[in-house]
Amino acid sequence: xxxxxxxxxxxxxxxxxxxxxxxxxxxxxxxxxxxxxxxxxxxxxxxxxxxxxxxxxxxxxxxxxxxxxxxxxxxxxxxxxxxxxxxxxxxxxxxxxxxxxxxxxxxxxxxxxxxxxxxxxxxxxxxxxxxxxxxxxxxxxxxxxxxxxxxxxxxxxxxxxxxxxxxxxxxxxxxxxxxxxxxxxxxxxxxxxxxxxxxxxxxxxxxxxxxxxxxxxxxxxxxxxxxxxx
Numbered sequence: 001x002x003x004x005x006x007x008x009x010x011x012x013x014x015x016x017x018x019x020x021x022x023x024x025x026x027x028x029x030x031x032x033x034x035x036x037x038x039x040x041x042x043x044x045x046x047x048x049x050x051x052x053x054x055x056x057x058x059x060x061x062x063x064x065x066x067x068x069x070x071x072x073x074x075x076x077x078x079x080x081x082x083x084x085x086x087x088x089x090x091x092x093x094x095x096x097x098x099x100x101x102x103x104x105x106x107x108x109x110x111x112x113x114x115x116x117x118x119x120x121x122x123x124x125x126x127x128x129x130x131x132x133x134x135x136x137x138x139x140x141x142x143x144x145x146x147x148x149x150x151x152x153x154x155x156x157x158x159x160x161x162x163x164x165x166x167x168x169x170x171x172x173x174x175x176x177x178x179x180x181x182x183x184x185x186x187x188x189x190x191x192x193x194x195x196x197x198x199x200x201x202x203x204x205x206x207x208x209x210x211x212x213x214x215x216x217x218x219x220x221x222x223x224x225x226x227x228x229x230x
Contacts, residue, residue, distance in 0.1 A: 006050040034058025053080035068095035178225035
């Protein structure tokens with residue numbers, strides 16, 4: 001059972017969030033200020049934080065930064081009554097994985113919690129199962145520890161981002177990754193719909209691979225994402 005730490009100085013909102021989360025099978029812990037949140041993080045095995053920005057004693061931004069020092073992999077869903085873009089950016093820059101504005105629909109909050117947990121635990125488990133140092137796909141040899149890629153003995157020089165994308169796709173042959181998933185897993189940042197960074201990197205990666213290999217290895221699944229079939 002996953003444990004969710006809900007931190008909000010509005011006790012009614014905290015109780016409502018807890019009710020909806022527990023109805024979905026989660027265990028919840030409620031805290032009402034930043035200091036209590038950090039103490040709970042030290043005492044409990046927390047799988048995700050739902051964290052309010054505006055709180056007494058220690059605000060959510062400060063808590064988020066502290067959590068990233070203590071437990072870097074714990075996903076954080078930040079909530080706030082502030083709606084300005086700069087507030088969102090500050091929250092995400094402090095280490096939050098997602099952001100919601102108050103008042104929010106509790107069902108949407110639950111959906112976002114599930115999505116964050118799925119991304120964090122599912123992909124970490126899959127990557128762990130594919131943790132061998134050398135991947136072989138379509139004639140490519142991908143050496144993870146040295147960040148080196150070869151085809152028929154010839155090295156293909158890639159940037160760090162290109163290597164990470166290739167390693168992700170090759171480590172999960174046949175699995176389709178959306179642009180958003182690739183961005184979040186490789187860049188480890190919040191994805192914005194207008195961001196074409198992944199598309200540009202995929203294009204450059206394909207050019208380098210196809211120039212050496214003579215055929216396309218990264219497939220586009222239109223409307224869904226990208227994959228490598230072997």
